[in-house]
Amino acid sequence: MISIQNQIVLITGASSGIGAACAKILALTGAKLILAARRQERLQQLAAELVETFDEKSLQIHLLELDVRDRSAVESAISNLPPEWSDIDILINNAGLSRGLDKLHEGDTQDWEEMIDTNIKGLLYLTRYVVPGMVKRDRGHVVNIGSIAGHQTYPKGNVYCGTKAAVKAISEGLKQDLLGTPIRVTSVDPGMVETEFSQVRFHGDGDRAKLVYQGVTPLTPEDVADVIFFCVTRPTHVNINEVILMPVDQA
Numbered sequence: 715m716i717s718i719q720n721q722i723v724l725i726t727g728a729s730s731g732i733g734a735a736c737a738k739i740l741a742l743t744g745a746k747l748i749l750a751a752r753r754q755e756r757l758q759q760l761a762a763e764l765v766e767t768f769d770e771k772s773l774q775i776h777l778l779e780l781d782v783r784d785r786s787a788v789e790s791a792i793s794n795l796p797p798e799w800s801d802i803d804i805l806i807n808n809a810g811l812s813r814g815l816d817k818l819h820e821g822d823t824q825d826w827e828e829m830i831d832t833n834i835k836g837l838l839y840l841t842r843y844v845v846p847g848m849v850k851r852d853r854g855h856v857v858n859i860g861s862i863a864g865h866q867t868y869p870k871g872n873v874y875c876g877t878k879a880a881v882k883a884i885s886e887g888l889k890q891d892l893l894g895t896p897i898r899v900t901s902v903d904p905g906m907v908e909t910e911f912s913q914v915r916f917h918g919d920g921d922r923a924k925l926v927y928q929g930v931t932p933l934t935p936e937d938v939a940d941v942i943f944f945c946v947t948r949p950t951h952v953n954i955n956e957v958i959l960m961p962v963d964q965a
């Protein structure tokens with residue numbers, strides 16, 4: 715295991731679920747955390763919680779209000795980071811969502827746009843503007859949060875599964891693009907995780923969201939964060955290309 719103390723880690727979608735769990739586990743390592751999301755009050759709550767848990771002096775956090783769908787906002791946010799935060803070592807492309815569960819020919823095109831813009835384009839924009847700095851500094855690690863949905867399509871999951879299949883392809887392509895550099899690329903692809911994901915999918919319909927977990931003991935966000943922690947703390951010659959982690963009882 716290597717130390718990532720003082721390394722700069724940018725986590726997108728840090729305001730809840732897997733992203734917030736990553737922030738908590740990585741705070742233990744002494745890494746410098748850039749926490750990005752749209753909901754600033756949620757990021758501030760998380761930062762306050764971390765300050766309470768850890769020694770404030772050893773904790774280094776920078777909050778970033780960011781909508782990953784906005785290409786020019788992403789470009790400007792990355793290029794305007796304060797100098798002490800600009801040399802990102804680890805990018806965790808985690809921001810993502812699902813909307814709706816419909817047959818393709820009955821689906822809501824607004825939902826499609828949102829999933830494609832967030833899960834694919836957002837990840838591409840972050841990668842496009844962060845990785846050149848890694849190439850220049852000759853070090854770095856990109857961790858993309860894909861999904862089992864990128865490997866197997868479930869009924870009515872068509873567009874979401876399509877976006878995660880794209881994440882899988884993009885991760886593999888980026889790995890090839892960066893061959894010959896020390897920059898690592900990892901795809902972490904979980905099965906069902908209990909987060910706000912299902913609430914978001916069903917536009918806040920809590921009852922429908924709960925039904926998703928019936929008959930399954932879902933992963934926790936901490937289970938996924940543990941795997942991410944493992945991947946980013948391997949010796950620098952080791953690249954974990956892809957991890958699929960599933961609840962034991964999910965098909």
Ligand code: NDP
Pocket residue numbers: 726727728729730731732733750751752753754756780781782783808809810811812832836859860861862903904905906907908909910911912914935
């Ligand atoms: P949550 O809904 O708990 O978290 C999603 C995060 O993404 C939030 O922090 C949200 O922040 C952020 N986000 C969404 N849209 C945007 C945007 N346009 N710009 C910036 N941030 C955005 O869900 P999870 O933690 O479960 O999801 C994290 C990742 O894990 C996603 O990529 C998801 O597809 C993937 N995943 C989830 C699984 C699950 O079963 N939960 C299974 C497999 C993969 P905010 O709204 O504040 O901007």
